[in-house]
Amino acid sequence: MRKGRLYGCLSLMLAFITVATTACGGGGAADGGAKGDGKQGETAQQQKSKEPIELHLYSLSGQNIDWFDNTYGKYLYPKFPNITFKVHFPSESSITDYIGSKGQLDIAFGAYTAFHTSMLNLNLQNDISDLIKNDKFDLNRIEPTVVELQRQMANGGIYGIPAFIGxxxxxxxxxxxxxxxxxxxxxxxxxxxxxxxxxxxxxxxxxxxxxxxxxxxxxxxxxxxxxxxxxxxxxxxxxxxxxxxxxxxxxxxxxxxxxxxxxxxxxxxxxxxxxxxxxxxxxxxxxxxxxxxxxxxxxxxxxxxxxxxxxxxxxTFPNYWYMSSTSKHREAAFEVMKFIISDEFQASLNARGLATALNNPKMYLEYGKDFPKYNGQNVAALFPKHAKMSNITExxxxxxxxxxxxxxxxxxxxxxxxxxxxxxxxxxxxxxxxxxxxxxx
CATH class of the missing domain: 3.40.190.10 (Periplasmic binding protein-like II)
Incomplete structure (x- = not known):
């Protein structure tokens, strides 16, 4: 299991110091903030987004914590210092056993072929269409067939955001x-x-x-x-x-x-x-x-x-990050998922050989640039016009x-x-x- 990271501990300490300082120094309505909130000029939602929380993640495609840290963690930890990421793997417990033991789950990630057996059959699917709408999140940035597959799986909704494609x-x-x-x-x-x-x-x-x-x-x-x-x-x-x-x-x-x-x-x-x-x-x-x-x-x-x-x-052969129906932190989980599909992080994944899920021909040309053997190669050929997705079952x-x-x-x-x-x-x-x-x- 993913142990609490230093970032999570620092967040707790900072939160404690902030509260203590506010308690000693006042911060009432006359100072421009809501009385007793300790956060001058911030909305309740902004305050909530900075509260220390834990997010529990599960890898549907195996791997281990070193792989996660190198692929995702070292980018997520500094980006979300208030979040302690706890990551679980099949080598520790199957997702069925993990959920059966009342394990917390906010996000599961892995190949699309694992969705039905690992998510849908356990009733862990979570339509995030409301979060997408409220955030005005632009799905048109993403490779169309990858979105199409989600629409198919969710009967018109969206269960997951892609991390990369094959x-x-x-x-x-x-x-x-x-x-x-x-x-x-x-x-x-x-x-x-x-x-x-x-x-x-x-x-x-x-x-x-x-x-x-x-x-x-x-x-x-x-x-x-x-x-x-x-x-x-x-x-x-x-x-x-x-x-x-x-x-x-x-x-x-x-x-x-x-x-x-x-x-x-x-x-x-x-x-x-x-x-x-x-x-x-x-x-x-x-x-x-x-x-x-x-x-x-x-x-x-x-x-x-x-x-x-x-x-x-x-x-396409996509890998997704799916939000779990058991998540107690949907908004925070969605912010993490948005970062995974951000231009910034997608460019990094793409350079490291995990092909971008964005509909971005310029980024295609940068595929694998961290690997010397790809220099000067026809890497654009690796991103064809994809066929329509088949109907997928378990x-x-x-x-x-x-x-x-x-x-x-x-x-x-x-x-x-x-x-x-x-x-x-x-x-x-x-x-x-x-x-x-x-x-x-």
Whole structure:
């Protein structure tokens, strides 16, 4: 658990000194302040905003206190000296157990995929539309699809404010392209053209097998460019036995079936570390992890296009700060959330590899500037025109995992596409029914 910070202690001391001084020195109405308030010329709301309080935060995506301090804390503590931040993590207690033990919660933060199971199912959601309206907070500053997803989740309301989004891009190892005298991929490349390149670059040279392309299929299925639902939000049945999903599945599996490809080796991880993969994608990128140390000479362009939806990139992969329904300090929590999406803090996050959630093309150009390897790179490619957000349910990850398994079955076991999709749908529907049944007990 996050222990009280020095900032919180100082705030308590300052508050005590202020009260003591006022008590000794007067400060009545004749001095220009409300009698007995000890704060001349300040409104009651201004006084309240400076009172020492505790805010309890919970990380929905793991991590630890060192990560929090480096990412958020060292910026929040001096900005809000009257607030003592106590941060809780799943490694200490699951959010279900934490809430069950009467733990206080003001804000939970993490990937959007954790919202339903960690917030909605525990009735912790809190529509902050009233605070947004009263503050005249401008949602138009934020990437539109990120706001759109909140509207979807909250039935027109807003449950959370984004902290950052994942970048998406097609990275390529220039050294491998040069080695085999193949031209670099160009902006606007289609998936068909990418396939042709991947075939050319999948070859054995001496004792080393090289692979043309590796895709993060599990993530792509969740952020697909056609905005296809994995689970129907009305029937809660798997949605991927459709022609549209078949098109995506066929697009992805053919890369896995290029002669010479070993799917256990043609991976994004091996692109980053071993330098044996010529091109790789990242849809949830952050923190300068891609490309890894195994790639010294590289470039990046936007994710390939489908010809019928030219210029449409993957959906966003946002991380939000959600206000809890149990919060006793809604106004203070909202002030903290506003700071997280402020231009000042967003510029800092963006420079550190956590992509800005603002709709700010100028800031896109500053992405990752704290990492020397991004200097001079085409970082604007990591911020495409995002596809409309799919309908999200609590079974998003389960469905994507089963559909991803279907890709492997098609590519490595020779299962036909109709059978693979049917089996994946059946497995997903079974898990949904089991989960819903357990919830009723």
């Amino acid at each position: 970048t998406s891009g097609l990275y390529y190892n220039k050294d491998l392209f040069d080695k085999f005298a193949v031209p670099y991929p160009k902006e606007g490349i289609t998936w068909d053209e990418l396939y042709d390149l991947a075939v050319k670059l999948t070859r054995k040279d001496g004792d080393t097998q090289y692979y043309g392309f590796a895709n993060d299929n599990l993530s792509y299925l969740q952020v697909n460019q056609y905005s296809l639902d994995l689970v129907d939000p009305k029937t809660f049945k798997a949605s991927f036995e459709t022609d549209a999903w078949k098109k995506i599945v066929q697009t992805l599996t053919r890369f896995m079936m290029i002669p010479g490809v070993d799917v256990s080796q043609a991976t994004v991880a091996n692109f980053n570390t071993k330098g044996i993969v010529a091109m790789a994608t990242n849809y949830t990128g952050c923190c300068g992890f891609t490309p890894g140390d195994g790639v010294k000479n590289w470039g990046v362009i936007k994710i390939p296009d489908f010809p019928d939806i030219r210029g449409v990139g993957p959906q 079974f998003q990850v389960v469905a994507a995992s089963n559909l991803n398994a279907a890709l492997t079955n098609i590519a490595t076991k020779g299962v036909d596409i109709n059978t693979a999709l049917r089996e994946a749908a059946e497995a997903t529907n079974k898990k949904i029914e089991e989960t819903k049944g357990a919830a009723k007990k």
